Amino acid sequence: MKKIRLLGGRYKMKGITKLFTSLITALMFMSSVQAEGTLINGAGATFPYPIYSKWFDEYHKLFPEYKFNYQSIGSGGGIRQITAGTVDFGASDGPMTDAQLESAPGFLFHIPTVLGAVVVVYNLEGVSEKLKIPQKVLADIFLGKITTWNHPEIQKANPGVELPSSNIVVVHRSDGSGTTYIFVDFLSKVSSAWATKVGKGTSVAWPVGLGGKGNEGVAGLVKQTPNSIGYVELIYAKQNNISYGLVENKTGNYVDATLEGVSAAAKTKMPSDFRVSITNSPNPESYPISGFTWLLVYQKQKDSVKGKALIEFLYWMLKDGQRYAPDLGYAPLPQEVNQMVEKTVAQIKIK
């Protein structure tokens, strides 16, 4: 009895040893595969995540030796990690402040990649026309000054539209976000009350409203809550089939959030470091709540292999990568900006 048990035990041991050795072999095999290619790590903004993952995927197909690993942990995290040097590139929806740039160990370039639009979505039963939203009205709704849909100022901008007398339910992002940054940056520019009372940032102290987590959270709340208004990235409004309004731009035109409107917003005086806000652009065709999203790359690359790979990728992104943008709801960089960015990429040095 005892002997048999022992034997059984031995067999078991053998089984376990076998499993163990095969596991180790598998692990070794995996690491050797990884060692063959170059892994470039990046982290940051969530706003451009769909286009970035598309790019890295396509690029990997073209050049299997390079693998990009991108963690969409948020712009704040991206800035922290590139400053700490734990990633090879960062990504952010809001430009870094001067103080943040100074605290970085080297000179950081802001490389614009694509443009995005933030749209004003609403849920109004019986209103089929696209609402026209004046700048002041938008700020006043989010400030809690305009509380009903049939407020004279909304009605004035939308003659002929039958607006309900119900209260407006404001919905905003509860999590910190680049989308919020672009939206409140716009509100700060068009309303001095907003600029002094609330200000701009990736999270702000909202005077009114409910918080939804993520673009999908805001889209979900607006879709479900009658008489609500909120803001999301363009692609989320399209995917969820939520109506969004025409927003008044600086010249007084009501513009739809088309890719042309967004690109038009970028045709503005561009500073050489690209740290520019293009909300409320003076271009008459521009959609006013648009923004760049940036990759953060050190001018002096420490790792020659990774640095070279990164530069090659950036050239590809500017030349071939841009055509993937429209399908995912982003606007490609305008020609002039694209050329400027190319010159900046040429300045990146490999040690």
Add this chain to the structure above:
Amino acid sequence: MNRFKNKSVGDILFKNTTLFFSLLILFLTFAIGWELFSNSTLSLKKFGPGFLWGQAWDPVMEEFGALPFIYGTLVSSLVALLIAVPLGLGIAIFLSELAPPKVANITSFLIELLAAIPSVVYGLIGIFVLVPWMRKAGATYGVGMITAGVILAIMILPFISTISREIFKTVPQSLKESALSLGATRWEVLWLVTIPFSKSGIFGSIFLALGRALGETMAVTMVIGNRPEIKLSLLEPGYTMAAVIANEFTEATSDLYVHTLIEIGLVLFGITILINGIARLLIYKVAEAH
């Protein structure tokens, strides 16, 4: 002799290994507390104890106070307990004392299944089913403190009912039978024998459930409305500590902001320890009085 010696070496080894494991828990708790403390020094210095009763939450001006979040966490958990305790205990009593074994087994399996559902799924159910109901029932927006309480109640229900049921099962049959033989009704057996016998265990299950409710993040943030204000009405939106950390941590760019969010974590940690301490004390007292 040799064998004996070997055995005692094994015993000592085993004892010390398990002792080490237990000390590891102690170490972990202290390490978590220390990490939370040392990473929130900036906000501790700037806001002092006033952080606990401050009501401002403005990331732009960097003015922070934790009271709305503390309030939201405690109230939503309390609402959850008010719903889940009677319900959970009722289920446990039915399953252990009244239900035929077949029904009891199937039902308890289903209840345990509730505990295995990921919290984000609860959140989705909350958004798509519960929120519209609540709006029809009269909640201003549908999302709000009461909605969060109801979702939490469903989530903590299995903790209360499953543990209580197991505890009811440990009541010696002989005790119940002797009560019955003295002419007690089922109701009297329940109230005079089963429940008094299991009191400390029931409290234990409730506090375990409370711990879960206090720390729940995802499902709550999806239905509570995320508004850092103290409103007395349960129909209004609120915010909890765990939810604000999860929401704002990724995009917190300034050091003070990050430290503030970690301090919120520290406060939550403190509150959890405090509540668990009270729970221990209570169970102790109940057991003593018995």
